[in-house]
Amino acid sequence: MKDRVRQVIKDHAGLAADVNSLPDDADLYRAGMTSHASVNVMVALEDTFEVEFPDSMLKRSVFESVDSISTALEQIGVAA
Amino acid sequence: MPLRVGLDLVEVSTVVESLRGPHRDRYLGRVYTEREVEACRGTAGEIEPHRLAARFAAKEATIKALPGAGEEVALTQIEVIEDGSGGVALALSGRAAELLAESGAREVAVSLTHEGTYAAATVVVS
Numbered sequence: 001m002k003d004r005v006r007q008v009i010k011d012h013a014g015l016a017a018d019v020n021s022l023p024d025d026a027d028l029y030r031a032g033m034t035s036h037a038s039v040n041v042m043v044a045l046e047d048t049f050e051v052e053f054p055d056s057m058l059k060r061s062v063f064e065s066v067d068s069i070s071t072a073l074e075q076i077g078v079a080a
Numbered sequence: 081m082p083l084r085v086g087l088d089l090v091e092v093s094t095v096v097e098s099l100r101g102p103h104r105d106r107y108l109g110r111v112y113t114e115r116e117v118e119a120c121r122g123t124a125g126e127i128e129p130h131r132l133a134a135r136f137a138a139k140e141a142t143i144k145a146l147p148g149a150g151e152e153v154a155l156t157q158i159e160v161i162e163d164g165s166g167g168v169a170l171a172l173s174g175r176a177a178e179l180l181a182e183s184g185a186r187e188v189a190v191s192l193t194h195e196g197t198y199a200a201a202t203v204v205v206s
Contacts, residue, residue, distance in 0.1 A: 034094070035140050036140075040101075042110070044103050058153060
């Protein structure tokens with residue numbers, strides 16, 4: 001799953017750095033992800049994994065890192 | 081509640097990319113209401129990205145101005161509507177509306193702008 005998450009981040013987060021050089025707990029916002037880019041990441045994750053994040057997960061902290069995104073996806077039923 | 085202000089700036093090109101990308105439909109559905117999308121259509125029916133970008137900026141500006149709005153609030157719960165006199169206003173629903181009520185604020189106002197490659201919005205909550 002994390003490889004697919006990283007691909008989504010690479011394609012949609014608008015980071016200057018190579019996402020594959022960032023640790024799983026790296027803060028994506030500090031790495032340059034804007035609020036609009038985080039929305040693009042969210043919708044891309046939803047399409048990629050065929051899920052919808054509930055309102056309770058619409059938090060900055062959920063989309064903050066590869067780790068937090070992966071945890072959230074597991075919580076809504078995506079197999080690790 | 082003391083006066084609170086939110087301001088946000090959006091690069092229109094990022095919205096253009098979202099509209100051209102493979103997740104366009106979900107992007108539109110998760111971020112904007114149908115009414116907002118329709119309000120951003122030009123004379124030929126196409127969505128004008130700078131107007132959409134200004135509305136995105138308004139949603140982010142609201143999140144900055146309204147305590148708690150950055151958590152568990154869908155962006156569609158913060159809606160930019162036309163006020164009938166040529167201007168715009170905010171219509172909050174669901175959790176966003178609850179937060180406004182809980183804040184004790186009596187008014188919320190929004191102003192949009194766009195020029196060239198940028199769009200921006202300011203929201204005041206008082």
